Amino acid sequence: MIVKEIIVVEGKSDTEAIRRALPAETIETNGSRVSRRTIEMIRHAQAKRGVIIFTDPDYPGERIRKIVSREVPGCKHAFITRHEGKGGDHESLGIEHASPEAILSALSKVYSEIADPEERISIQMLRDFGLLGGADARWRRERIGEVLKIGYTNGKQLYKRLRMFQVSADDLERAMADILQRGKSNG
Numbered sequence: 001m002i003v004k005e006i007i008v009v010e011g012k013s014d015t016e017a018i019r020r021a022l023p024a025e026t027i028e029t030n031g032s033r034v035s036r037r038t039i040e041m042i043r044h045a046q047a048k049r050g051v052i053i054f055t056d057p058d059y060p061g062e063r064i065r066k067i068v069s070r071e072v073p074g075c076k077h078a079f080i081t082r083h084e085g086k087g088g089d090h091e092s093l094g095i096e097h098a099s100p101e102a103i104l105s106a107l108s109k110v111y112s113e114i115a116d117p118e119e120r121i122s123i124q125m126l127r128d129f130g131l132l133g134g135a136d137a138r139w140r141r142e143r144i145g146e147v148l149k150i151g152y153t154n155g156k157q158l159y160k161r162l163r164m165f166q167v168s169a170d171d172l173e174r175a176m177a178d179i180l181q182r183g184k185s186n187g
Helices: 012-021 036-048 059-071 100-108 123-128 137-148 155-164 169-182
Strands: 006-009 026-028 051-053
Touching: 006 012, 006 036, 012 026, 012 100, 026 036, 036 051, 036 059, 051 059, 123 155, 137 155, 137 169
Parallel strands: 006 026, 006 051
Antiparallel strands: none
């Protein structure tokens, strides 16, 4: 696999994990307080080669993703699941703990942002699939995030992310059928 874009990660350990999986160049944000200088480097990278934001599946990682997306429009996004990012101590979570296979899988299915998405999936559709409200909604959102490789979200974020990444109603329906077929005991 060859990645022409520059990958935005949180730190040096993430860079090392990515380089164990494939030869790639990274820009490290060095934490969730993304500096102006780092934003300028990412802007330059986006203009020259494109950027893939690949941050940890946790609150600080999502915060970095939002900051970079807001400041540098048009970035691509890659996600690992929380399970794929669990450390040996089960308390730490991040790209640095992901296997090379999980990293390659995430980078093989990147999503591009769109500025003004057309309405593809409705809130009612999310309710009908049990993704909003109800006892199993969180579990279903976790599975949807894994199957579609879009990361875990709350209900409001799920709606926004599905639209932003142009996930079709058919794709959502197929993913939900797969999740429901496998059942809760397997996920």
